[in-house]
Amino acid sequence: MTHSVFIAGEWRPARSIGTFRTQNPATGEPLTGEYPISSWDDCDAALSAATEAAQELRRVPPEKIAQFLNRYADRLDMLKSELSQLAHFETALPVSPRLADVELPRTTTQLRQAAAAALEGSWALPTIDTKANIRSCLAPIGPVVVFGPNNFPFAFNGAAGGDFAAAIAAGNPVIAKGHPLHAGTTRTMTDVAAGALADTGLPAPTLQLIYRMEPSSGLRIVSDRRVGATAFTGGRAGGLALKAAADGAGKPIYLELSSVNPVVILPGSLEERGEAVADEYAASALLGGGQFCTSPGLAILFEGSGTGRFVTALTQKFDAAVPVPLLSAGVARGLTESVQVLRGAGAELVTGGVRLKPDTPNGESSRFANTLLRVTGRQFLSSPDQLQTEAFGSAVLCVIVRDGSEAAAVIDHLEGSLTGCIYSAQNGDDDALYADLAPRLRARVGRLLNDKMPTGVTLSPAMNHGGLYPATSHPGFTAVGIPASLRRFGALHCYDNVRPGRLPAALRDKSPNGRMWRFIDGQWSQADVPV
Amino acid sequence: MTHSVFIAGEWRPARSIGTFRTQNPATGEPLTGEYPISSWDDCDAALSAATEAAQELRRVPPEKIAQFLNRYADRLDMLKSELSQLAHFETALPVSPRLADVELPRTTTQLRQAAAAALEGSWALPTIDTKANIRSCLAPIGPVVVFGPNNFPFAFNGAAGGDFAAAIAAGNPVIAKGHPLHAGTTRTMTDVAAGALADTGLPAPTLQLIYRMEPSSGLRIVSDRRVGATAFTGGRAGGLALKAAADGAGKPIYLELSSVNPVVILPGSLEERGEAVADEYAASALLGGGQFCTSPGLAILFEGSGTGRFVTALTQKFDAAVPVPLLSAGVARGLTESVQVLRGAGAELVTGGVRLKPDTPNGESSRFANTLLRVTGRQFLSSPDQLQTEAFGSAVLCVIVRDGSEAAAVIDHLEGSLTGCIYSAQNGDDDALYADLAPRLRARVGRLLNDKMPTGVTLSPAMNHGGLYPATSHPGFTAVGIPASLRRFGALHCYDNVRPGRLPAALRDKSPNGRMWRFIDGQWSQADVPV
Numbered sequence A, B: 001m002t003h004s005v006f007i008a009g010e011w012r013p014a015r016s017i018g019t020f021r022t023q024n025p026a027t028g029e030p031l032t033g034e035y036p037i038s039s040w041d042d043c044d045a046a047l048s049a050a051t052e053a054a055q056e057l058r059r060v061p062p063e064k065i066a067q068f069l070n071r072y073a074d075r076l077d078m079l080k081s082e083l084s085q086l087a088h089f090e091t092a093l094p095v096s097p098r099l100a101d102v103e104l105p106r107t108t109t110q111l112r113q114a115a116a117a118a119l120e121g122s123w124a125l126p127t128i129d130t131k132a133n134i135r136s137c138l139a140p141i142g143p144v145v146v147f148g149p150n151n152f153p154f155a156f157n158g159a160a161g162g163d164f165a166a167a168i169a170a171g172n173p174v175i176a177k178g179h180p181l182h183a184g185t186t187r188t189m190t191d192v193a194a195g196a197l198a199d200t201g202l203p204a205p206t207l208q209l210i211y212r213m214e215p216s217s218g219l220r221i222v223s224d225r226r227v228g229a230t231a232f233t234g235g236r237a238g239g240l241a242l243k244a245a246a247d248g249a250g251k252p253i254y255l256e257l258s259s260v261n262p263v264v265i266l267p268g269s270l271e272e273r274g275e276a277v278a279d280e281y282a283a284s285a286l287l288g289g290g291q292f293c294t295s296p297g298l299a300i301l302f303e304g305s306g307t308g309r310f311v312t313a314l315t316q317k318f319d320a321a322v323p324v325p326l327l328s329a330g331v332a333r334g335l336t337e338s339v340q341v342l343r344g345a346g347a348e349l350v351t352g353g354v355r356l357k358p359d360t361p362n363g364e365s366s367r368f369a370n371t372l373l374r375v376t377g378r379q380f381l382s383s384p385d386q387l388q389t390e391a392f393g394s395a396v397l398c399v400i401v402r403d404g405s406e407a408a409a410v411i412d413h414l415e416g417s418l419t420g421c422i423y424s425a426q427n428g429d430d431d432a433l434y435a436d437l438a439p440r441l442r443a444r445v446g447r448l449l450n451d452k453m454p455t456g457v458t459l460s461p462a463m464n465h466g467g468l469y470p471a472t473s474h475p476g477f478t479a480v481g482i483p484a485s486l487r488r489f490g491a492l493h494c495y496d497n498v499r500p501g502r503l504p505a506a507l508r509d510k511s512p513n514g515r516m517w518r519f520i521d522g523q524w525s526q527a528d529v530p531v
Helices: A040-058 A062-078 A080-091 A095-120 A162-169 A180-200 A215-222 A236-248 A267-290 A305-320 A329-344 A377-382 A404-412 A431-442 A484-489 B040-057 B062-078 B080-091 B095-120 B162-169 B180-200 B215-222 B236-248 B267-290 B305-320 B329-344 B377-382 B404-412 B431-442 B484-489
Strands: A005-007 A010-012 A016-023 A030-038 A127-129 A134-140 A144-147 A174-177 A207-210 A229-233 A253-256 A262-265 A298-302 A348-351 A371-376 A395-401 A417-423 A445-450 A490-496 A518-520 A523-525 B005-007 B010-012 B016-020 B035-038 B127-129 B134-140 B144-147 B174-177 B207-210 B229-233 B253-256 B262-265 B298-302 B348-351 B371-376 B395-401 B417-423 B445-450 B490-496 B518-520 B523-525
Touching: A005 A040, A005 A180, A016 A180, A030 A040, A030 A180, A040 A134, A040 A174, A040 A207, A040 A215, A062 A080, A062 A095, A062 A162, A062 A180, A080 A095, A080 A180, A095 A162, A144 A162, A144 A215, A162 A174, A162 A229, A162 A484, A180 A207, A215 A236, A229 A236, A229 A484, A236 A253, A236 B236, A262 A267, A262 A404, A262 A431, A267 A298, A267 A305, A267 A395, A267 A417, A298 A305, A298 A404, A305 A348, A305 A371, A305 A395, A329 A348, A329 A371, A329 A395, A371 A377, A377 A395, A377 A404, A395 A404, A404 A431, A417 A431, A431 A445, A484 A490, B005 B040, B005 B180, B035 B040, B035 B180, B040 B174, B040 B207, B040 B215, B062 B080, B062 B095, B062 B162, B062 B180, B080 B095, B080 B180, B095 B162, B134 B484, B144 B162, B144 B215, B162 B174, B162 B229, B162 B484, B180 B207, B215 B236, B229 B236, B229 B484, B236 B253, B262 B267, B262 B404, B262 B431, B267 B298, B267 B305, B267 B395, B298 B305, B298 B404, B305 B348, B305 B371, B305 B395, B329 B348, B329 B371, B329 B395, B371 B377, B377 B395, B377 B404, B395 B404, B404 B431, B417 B431, B431 B445, B484 B490
Parallel strands: A127 A518, A144 A174, A144 A229, A174 A207, A229 A253, A262 A298, A262 A417, A298 A395, A371 A395, A417 A445, A445 B490, A490 B445, B127 B518, B144 B174, B144 B229, B174 B207, B229 B253, B262 B298, B262 B417, B298 B395, B371 B395, B417 B445
Antiparallel strands: A005 A010, A005 A207, A016 A030, A127 A134, A134 A490, A348 A371, A518 A523, B005 B010, B005 B207, B016 B035, B127 B134, B134 B490, B348 B371, B518 B523
16 A cells, blocks of 8 residues: 655645655564655645645644644644554654643644744734834745654654644644654654645645655755745755755755764863763763764863773773664664774774664664764864764764864864854863863854753743754754744745835734734834834 | 955955956046955854854943944944945935935944943843743854845945844944945945944944955855855845755854835725825936835736826826936846836836936936836736836836736735735725735735825834745845845844843843843743732
């Protein structure tokens, strides 16, 4: 049986050019059913339906959009066990706590925050100049294509995750390109969304689903005249190819790609609380098999006995933890290759570095030993590009520098990353090093942390899950954090001398809801325009 | 004599690969002095100096940046007569009112608004989540390259205009690529800026000036690792070539390119006040020789007697106005070619269409007859691309449609524009047409106007001087309007669990100035973080 795609409001057979199957990465067993690889015809049909839906959505009051997002969240919560079980089979991520207790609640919280943001309307930065009678706000950008990644079957799912929620809350329809590794989870979530759309009376093509398409169709869809913007979370090669296509057509594309997430551990912090830092590091690096965008893949440490003890402790913890099955055998294969590249560039293997035997006789293993590697600062500086190869999984490279100036040089050679952390002593011993290194690290990352590992990406209005190229495509935007993440999907619409009755609700003298923050004559205010 | 470039804080001879001269476009007479065409060496030196200046600027309090911008504005105001005279010789734009009474005051107002924005700091959208202790704001993006256009020697000058002011106020150094047609004006302004920089103690390379570079160096500078972002105002071919280079390196580039700026004139408005509408249209289209980004190049009119009278009136006004010298003979040449393309695609010449005789025996003419062309809606729809060829100068194409549905089709075929206007009757006769056409036009433009021509771009926080590709490179940003224009030059910096004393001033509990708007726990506030 081949599953249907969801296009123009109906589940229908794909116009496909082939099929694929999913499998349980823990066992290598194939899961039931085949999924279609869509031809351009499916993409084209989805774009046409999305264009019409975009026009309809402009006439829909925000209350209805919020109602849909809330109802969708409620229904997902009700199906928590089933969804977690399904996602577990497809991803090997544990049902509990990961899928059922962390990721699904995160996903529905995100949907509800998006609902609240749509309802309030402040995300659009409505700005009113009463004297000149010029008014502006962000408005829906048009159909948004969301490419979901492999590593979050719920929270970054193209049909339910953060990009989806932000695009919908900003008033846009979404064409979800689900990740093939968890096609069944995405299909089920889309079906839940379809029910919520019908319940609330939104246009059915507010969400459409394609599981997989030819690479050439991917390049074509992100650059199509009908599309408003694209959000892509995933690997660098695919993301940059899509970016080139979208850029060439003048279409915004927001990427959230791989990143090594440097952690600088200053010597005083190890003197003070070395064991605790090693605990925190190991827990963060091993979490979810290290398969996070913000996994701490690169530690910068200072030569000395504290670092020696830290590496020993980390090694013990890595050895003691049983490697989990990764998201697919392909991920294990990629990790094998990355570790080879790192070793080829001079990194010394401290522990791990090998792929484990398959669990089933004929299967391909999806497990890889927890891996720690080490280079000196000098070696790093001789091959800085290769030694920043992302090793997606639980693999950490320790760069051991001689002194502050070598640390500074290493940091200055880092590519853009989503996050950067600095651990320093509480007693002030590291303050001089911090003062020199923090501004350098600040310039390379989107989120700077103190004394804290990067893998928790709090759902906060102040979050930046973004950073410099090549971790993302634009340093001014974040993929997580409402309301800011919605602004990626807005076009600035200005109204100059437009008659009052013709203005959108957000820009009329009377506040549409008494809660929307508007920048009126230089002041942020929730009130009506003063008479 | 060959003029110097201003690099790394000093006026020094360029490492040049050639020279060029400027001339008075009204007379064809060459002006004194030669200007260098810089080699990559100059660009490289400017980038290195800018990188250091960017680091220094991060430690400079906003008060000093504001002080520089204000002092620069004051000095420009004092030199109003000299600057206006100089710019007049180079551009043929009239000293009064244009240069001395409109454009220079606009420029210094913009610098002072930027100073106020830098001082207040609200532009950076500081966001504080006290519960999670996560804080974020926009921070300087890094050295900004500003390419100034030919048509505003002051207000969009790379060394003094809106992009310059926004980039500096956001805390970034600027490398100005002056426009070769008014190299002397840019040189003088840069010298004034250099004095103001010295007075206020900002790093001298906060502004650097290159007059001209090889195209290959342009592609290289916008994609250099050291650059933060680029702003370009000018023609489409050059802008899109730079965009391709910047995009390929993941460097933000903000374009403000040509645009036809459609004006839809509904039949009721002509019945009601046809003569007045023709007056307004002619004044806007003829202003400054039509050499504005927002010049109304395309009128959409409905078949009928009102439109007949309108076209006749416009023809009379175009014929009665003496064509001004354009910014250069090259602009007149470009206009000649554009009118040929329009005619080749089926546009009928109503009046004008010819280049005027040169004023000097051996010169090349920079004057072109005020030009009106006409096509039917049906013809337009058969060659919509060619018939949207921008004719930079006073040339207007009237598209005369049969009915509302043809008007809708014409609008749906428009490329992205900066502005779009609709004139409609006050008595309600046009309301049904407006309701159908306005959403379509809204989707194609950055600024929608009612009953008003687009050429006045008010300096307002609510302004959008932006729009869809290919008029710009991203629909979410504006080149005019403070504080929004500053945000183009900010990178989102998040601080997660960072110790209080290490936070930037904008994100500490205590407001740095009691006036900065910060989004604290979901509320915009000018107060300190509540204890």
